[in-house]
Amino acid sequence: MSEMPTGTSRRGTRPRSLRSRILGANAAASLLGMAITLCILAFFQYRAAVDEFAAAATIEAQLIGDTLAPALVFRDAISTHGLLATLHRRPGTAGVWIFDQENRLFASATGGTTAADSPPPDPVGAEPAAPRTHETREPVLDHGVRVGTVVTRISLAPVQERLQLSAAVTGGMLILGLVLVLVLLAWRLLRLLRPLARLEAVMDHIATHGNYAMRAPDSTPDDVPDEIVKLGRVLNGMLDQIQKRDMALERELSVRRGAEEELAYTAHHDAVTGLPNRRSFNEALEVRLIRLPDGIRPTALMFLDLDNFKMVNDTLGHDVGDALLAAVATRLSDQLRDGDVVYRLGGDEFAVILDRVADEDGALYAAAKMLEALFQPFTVRGRVIHTGTSIGVALAGTLATTPEQLLKNADVAMYQAKSQGRGQVALHHAALDAGLARRTMLAHDLRAALEQACLEVHYQPQIDALRGRAVAFDATVHWPHPRLGNLNHDELLMVAEDSGQIAALGSWLLRSACADCALWQAADLHGVGVSVSVTARQLARGDFPAIVAEALRASGLPPDRLELELREAAVLSRSAKVITGTLTELAELGVKLTLDAFATGHSSLTHLNRLPLTSVKLDATFVSGLPDDEEACSLADGIIALATKLGLKTSAEGVTNKAQAAFLTAHGCDRLQGALFMAPQRLADLLDSLATRYPDLAA
Secondary structure, three states: OOOOOOOOOOOOOOOOOOOOHHHHHHHHHHHHHHHHHHHHHHHHHHHHHHHHHHHHHHHHHHHHHHHHHHHHOOOHHHHHHHHHHOOOOOOOOEEEEEOOOOEEEEEEEOOOOOOOOOOOOOOOOOOOOOOEEEEEEEEEEOOOOOOOEEEEEEOOOHHHHHHHHHHHHHHHHHHHHHHHHHHHHHHHHHHHHHHHHHHHHHHHHHHHHOOOOOOOOOOOOOOOOOHHHHHHHHEEEEOOOOOOOHHHHHHHHHHHHHHHHHHHHHHHHHEEEEEEEHHHHHHHHHHHOOOOOOOOOOEEEEEEEEHHHHHHHHHHHHHHHHHHHHHHHHHHHHHHOOOOOOEEEEEEEEEEEEEOOOOOOHHHHHHHHHHHHHHOEEEEOOEEEEOOOEEEEEEOOOOOOOHHHHHHHHHHHHHHHHHHHOOOOEOHHHHHHHHHHHHHHHHHHHHHHHHHHEEEEEEEEEEEEOOOOOEEEEEEEEEEEEEOOOEOHEEEEEEEHOOOOOOHHHHHHHHHHHHHHHHHOOOOOOOOOEEEEOHHHHHHHHHHHHHHHHHHHHHHOHHEEEEEEHHHHHHHHOOOOHHHHHHHHHHHHHOOEEEEEEEEOOHHHHHHOOOOOOOEEEEEEOOOOOOHHHHHHHHHHOOOHHHHHHEEEEEOOOOOHHHHHHHHHHHOOEEEOOOOOOOOOHHHHHHOOOOOOOOHHHH
């Protein structure tokens, strides 16, 4: 059963106003007081009139007794009746009765309300008088002796008539006074309640509009009661407190909203770069691929992974690494089109959602711009840092209809870019999924291969360009996989780096190469050294010089027979102080140091004169264009001349024909390496080849 609304009568009528209630209460009280007053006045007037009539009747009875005393003594009935006949005609006289000494009726006269045959009254007053009448009994005395009794009966009707007239006049006057009083009271209440009406209007406005700045007026007439004035002040005080609490609450809510916005920003943005984070990335990608009822929007995803970022963190510190990430984020943001968004997924991984990209060419063009922007060096806290990136690109469509699949495809493409030599862009296609499964399987099998010694070291000779004999063997690791066949050096290094096994693989290759070199030192090839490539992660280890020293000690190989090939990217990724210290320790061991793939990265002459290098090595990309490509010829000639000027030996890999060998020899290159002379092979096969097929290459 529903409840009645507060302040509403059962009939649904509006509640009476305070003014009408006060007027009604005063009218009721006045009417009640007037009724009581009229009753009291009527009572006392009635009693006064009755007493007046009684006194008159008593006097009249005494006069009658004095007049009729002689007639009663002499029993003169005629005189008595004559006198009585005169008396009963008076208004209000109901009857007169004369009794003798023995209380016997002597004479009587009746009229008015008393019937002629009605019994006479009791002379001694033992019986009550008739209704609405008054009886008077007086003795008749003759010389002081009672000779009889006079009984008179008067009607009270005149008294009642006079009383009614008086009540009517008095009541009319009281009613008139009441009306005047109510009018004056209404006028007075109107003045008194006007401030209350204003207070009510203020409170109604506040309740309706929530404007707590509104106040009741302070100025009031002098005749307004103090209670109403105090009520207004109390209301204003309450409004002051409410407004203060409201302002405090608003400030608190503002602070809370700010905190919530900050938490929301923190939850969706990266603290280092200020970019949207992985959570924002997942939500945005979900919007584009799942939540749209009209199908998938034309969307492409770029997955970027910085090259050698771990080296920056390990050598220059995390503060420099964070600053580099912020600089990369700024540069990426500068390359965005309208609608594109860049995200930091974590570590050195970034992602860019390309909006309104429907084909491969548009996605690859945008990726190429990003790659070119990041190719330029960064200046971070006074240091010049070179870092490249590998970018994988994937398009939403038949191969990726969910956010998870699109991200996976871009990740697969990014690893494909890394496998192509880093600093590359790769577009996802169906065949790459098989490559991902292959790398996952290889990462798992590589651990077992290292533990079970299933790997092999292959060697390729480096030939003295002038004398035509082998002066060193370049060591590479190969793996005769039981299901996939022979896996080459570059693929194994990529798998090892991605799976975190590069340190173990590099140490194994170093120990194996030193042990093999020590063996052929004891044979006829005692003057041939061994060359082992070193990755950036190996060089970043602080104990790497100790690892090299232990490999030399365990194998007994003279240090000058070991040559470490350092990729230019590995040297550039470390600070000058750290790399100089590490390479100095290696040089002090007597190990030779070669800068491999020189001029393929962000080369600097500073590397050639501040580091304890013994030689530089031209990459196969330069050699492949010789001698027909003029630009390749100019670069190769310039590098050889520069190294010679600085007192460094030079070598070249990837020599496949005699024309290349002739050009390099003519321009002063010291060593040649490539398929023209011999492909990489196991040590036993290499020794057989040197002894039988190429006896002139033997030392």
